[in-house]
Amino acid sequence: MAPALLEVTDLHAEFRNRDGGAPLSAVDGVSFDLHQGETLGVVGESGSGKTTIAHSIIRMLPPGGRIAGGSIRFDGVELTTLPARDMRRLRGAEVAMILQDPMASLDPMFTIFDQVAEPARYHRGLRGRALVGEVADLLRQVRIPSPKQRMRDYPHQMSGGQRQRVVGAAALAGRPKLIIADEPTTSLDVTVQRQYLDLLKTLQRETGVALIFITHDLGIVAKVCDRVAVMYAGRMVEQRPVERLFHDPRHPYTQALLRAMPKLGSAEPLFAIPGQAPNLAALPRGCSFQSRCPQAGAPCLAERPPTVALGLRQEVQCHFAEGAPS
């Protein structure tokens, strides 16, 4: 089996506590890997740490955050200790990121051409006609009609869906091996979202790029992902292929999330996960999900749940993973 493109091992990331006191642990010992051409969905709610993982990989944590431990190996290179200059070369060229709000990702003062061309110019050294041709190709790839004309437009002259595609084109311009998409469809209309997700899948097939898709929506995961990692309070509680996750979820949180998904056409009261969202500043000993778990038992209060392997690249963190206390 080919070596993984991205190998994250026991990653810890924390944030300085604004009021003094112990730092908040946002990512608490996360491990996963990703192969070329694969789409990994990282699912979780706010505060679960999914975005922090993304920021850690490209080493752009917001002020107050830092990687406190663990290893991130990308294409054989250890990223956590890479000098800043090399990291900058990596960003855009090897690893690209797509953010949630296209208006924030695009500079309103520059044309579409400028913004899509930038990575190609900076990382691949393209100039002149070759550059223009490349930008036109990229825009065509993201299904923007009349690319030669549209590349002279400014972001405000385009619709939300088109802008998000432009962001995708810019992400591809550096020919990255990995693209991290952080909730890219949250601000899009429903019909536009569908088109955009279809587009992402097509692009992946065409370019072979690996994709990490961060979302809180299991429906998106069902549509585009090959594998899924479920995050809760900074820990990766379950990691399965997408089929297995939906048909045979092993972690109680995953099971609850799936039950809570509203099914179209049903008028029954929705399943509501009892309890409160976890408070990162005051996590309990043992399993973080204990206060909301229908199966919680004595070991859950005392010890952090072990990572149980369910098969090749399939894991769950639970004391009751096999159906009996471990």
Place this chain on the structure above:
Amino acid sequence: MTTPVLEVSGLKKHFPVRARLPGGARGVVRAVDDVAFSIGPGETLGVIGESGCGKTTMSRVVLAAIPPTSGSIRCDGEEIVGAGRRTLAAYRRKVQVVFQDPFSSLSPRMRVEEIIAEPILAHRRLGKAERRRRVAELLALVGLDPAAARRYPHEFSGGQRQRIAIARALSTDARLIVLDEPVSALDASIRAHVINLLRDLQARLGVAYLFIGHDLAVVANISHEIAVMYLGKIVEIGGRDALVETPLHPYTKALFAAALPSLPGEQREEVAPDGEVPSALDPPSGCHFHPRCPFAMPRCAEIAPVLAEHVPGHRVACHLYS
């Protein structure tokens, strides 16, 4: 037949657009273009649509925050458009709102008690003891500890803040609450709590809802009737079960097609439309949806279809059915 809590007919809201430069485009944005519906006591009308469909403008007009260009709004039979101050004040008590963003809908420097009591205080004086009692009562209704009254909004999570907003909306014994995407900004596991709460409150208090949303499954879960809007018009409106089982309008079908699957590999047969919602400033002629409609006929570009009853209780505006 009981008087509907809210009856809207011929409602229009047009915004004139001034030319920026001499010779520049002048026009009218028909944000709400001849909308009609009615909501019975204790019922929920769900409104679905994408950006630019006019649902937000419509909610502001219904709330009497902006005046309509023309049309009628009747509350319990009484006409609101053009009504005097007293009628409007009474209307404001009967119709309340819950907004989408829980982080900006509560005044950050006011205690929860004051936030919840404000709508009542805007209309009459309330003794301190009475106010405290009423606020405690409302907090209990929405499932929050009465001690929350003395706290500030930032001490609460998003879901809890929406509950506070709901408590505020209930404070004046409202007959109708406009819910503008009330759960869109909440995490998936919290959404269910709030939706279930709304359902409970409706059963208990008999309050009606105008539920605006973009997530089909959520809207369908709580609504008795559903209206689909596109560029200022209602293109289909009918009972929840009828609409979900047999959507008629191509745009409704498109929305269903675009809905995310609940299982991997699930395929939807409906065809997804091309392109995006056109600009409201220059909508397509005839039926606004015709450029994106897989079933478009020549007639669709010329004549705008009228909302007509196809099956009793299920109306659609589409030439396929006339």
Place this chain on the structure above:
Amino acid sequence: MADAVAVDNPPRRRLLPRLTSLPWIPLVFLSLLIVGAVFAPLIAPHRPLDPVAVTAAQCKAAYGQAFDGCYIKDDPPFFIAGSIAKTLLGTDYLGRDIFSRLLYGARISLFVSLVGTTFAGVLGTALGLIAGYMGPIWQQIIMRLTDAWLTLPPLIFAILLSTIRGPGIGNIVIILAVVFWCGYTRLVYAEVLSLRQRDFVLLAEINGVSRFRIMRRHLLPNVLNTVVVYFTLIVGVAIIIESILSFLGVGVPPPEPSWGLMIAQERDGLLEGKWWLVAWPGLAIMILVLSANMLGDWLRVRLDPHFQGP
């Protein structure tokens, strides 16, 4: 009912931060200054307006012979050779103890700058609220006035006003208010413009809440953060303006011990190498302004809701 359980809230964000993250340096200095100012009558070893009492022996040591009404002029601080009266920081050209004058001068500087800046703040904030919320007419009137006023250079304007009104502590307070209100107005106006788009204001309007109450309960508390930070920064400027006015003779009238006045009166002493005459009041001004600015900076970061977290 969905879940009528007791609320398990996220822990309240502490109003005061833990001790380690407070800005100690400015707080210590400011506290010392305030304590010194408030308790000046108790702390000051001598009276600020009278020369330090000297013994016959000291007088003889200074001038060769003892005589009545003798005072030691320009005496160095006790730790410098040649000091006769052995005062903490030295004496000035009239033999008055500099340390005592500094303490009493702190009263004046703090009073003038705090009160003047507060007046400016109250006036400016009120105008900013009205301009931002009460409609286009008020907006135009107030903001045009503010823009025009802002073009006046504060120092020159202050000097001009002081020549009209004459010296005196009360006048300086009025002058400071008149010079600085417009900065607040512009700041508050900008905040109000963005605040009034927020949902909670919209909701109050939908509920028919009176405009006055909206300004008082919804807008004002939310602009206070910005106002307070601006206040701490302006206090520093106000002290400097007061010092300059006193230095130029149009501020606090002698013999009151304003720090600026103390520097003015001892200019010549500096040329003779008697640095203490000017250094202490100069240092005092610098420390006060620096501390106010550092505190303001810390407050700005602390109160900023955009601080990023996980």
